[in-house]
Amino acid sequence: MEKLRCIVLDDEPIGREIIENFVKEIDFLELVDSFEDPVKALMFLENNNNVDLIFSDIQMPKINGLDLVKSLEKPPVIIFITAHRDFALDGFETGATDYLVKPVRFDRFLKAVNKAKDYIELKQKSTVHQVNSDRIFIKSDGKLTKILLDEILYVEAQGDYLKIVIQNETYTTLATLKSMDEVLTLPKFFRVQRSFIINLEAIRSLSGNMVELVNGKSISIALNKKEELFQLLGIR
Structure with missing residues (x-):
């Protein structure tokens, strides 16, 4: 399987840097870009259809992560990142594969990306x-x-x-x-x-x-x- 192309979206620099570093530790992930501004991330996604996976914070200015995903016609696989567990159900209702609670631990991150990898492989083998x-x-x-x-x-x-x-x-x-x-x-x-x-x-x-x-x-x-x-x- 080719590397999964992913982007990171978080308006908090520290949180964004942690996820970026985690991505670089996983050999089947490729970091395409990283965004502080959700509007710029949205514009990027609307013009690039080769992103496989998004790591996105939920609470952000201008547009939150849930609304961003809902606005995409064909969103990539999503892993939400949040400081509040209460947002998890809303995240799953948008079709998210998993969610991570801040502060994100690497072992939990690895579990989430393996789940996303399995999901993408299954989708590629879809019999529909x-x-x-x-x-x-x-x-x-x-x-x-x-x-x-x-x-x-x-x-x-x-x-x-x-x-x-x-x-x-x-x-x-x-x-x-x-x-x-x-x-x-x-x-x-x-x-x-x-x-x-x-x-x-x-x-x-x-x-x-x-x-x-x-x-x-x-x-x-x-x-x-x-x-x-x-x-x-x-x-x-």
Whole structure:
């Protein structure tokens, strides 16, 4: 595997220097650039699509790390850095692979980058192939199977695999939920929490923080996703 090209983003010079030095200690990481200003980092990312990994602080002036990632059309793999554990859940909801709490220890840093490396390798081996806007082929049970996107009720992440549920069948394939995020897009599909993407047309009912689909499957809605889901469904 080629080196993972990464950038560091932190408005605090000491915190930024620590991560830069850690990156230089890992033989499969290559430091492409380092930024104090999140706006400059955003401009760099919008003009460079060869970054594999971002180490980003969350609390920063002008734009925080969470909003920066959300603004990217196809963000690289993210490892957030924060002084507050309370931000961890929000970080994971943006699709972050891991988060590090300041002061960052090298052993914890190494664990996070190994996790990111495994994730990127898995994504490169993904068995989901989009052939046009309305269908995909997946490798399941030793064969390529065509799935029409309109037939998908929901997709569930299960470790290194995805469970894809359509109206009458269920398939399991090696892939990441993030790779399916690029295929199953709004306004038809919505990621209601870390592990599930649902077909909005498959919703039967809503109760509290739970959504029930037409096949009887009940799925919890992340608190920070509920308002957006209701807006998409036209519920005021």
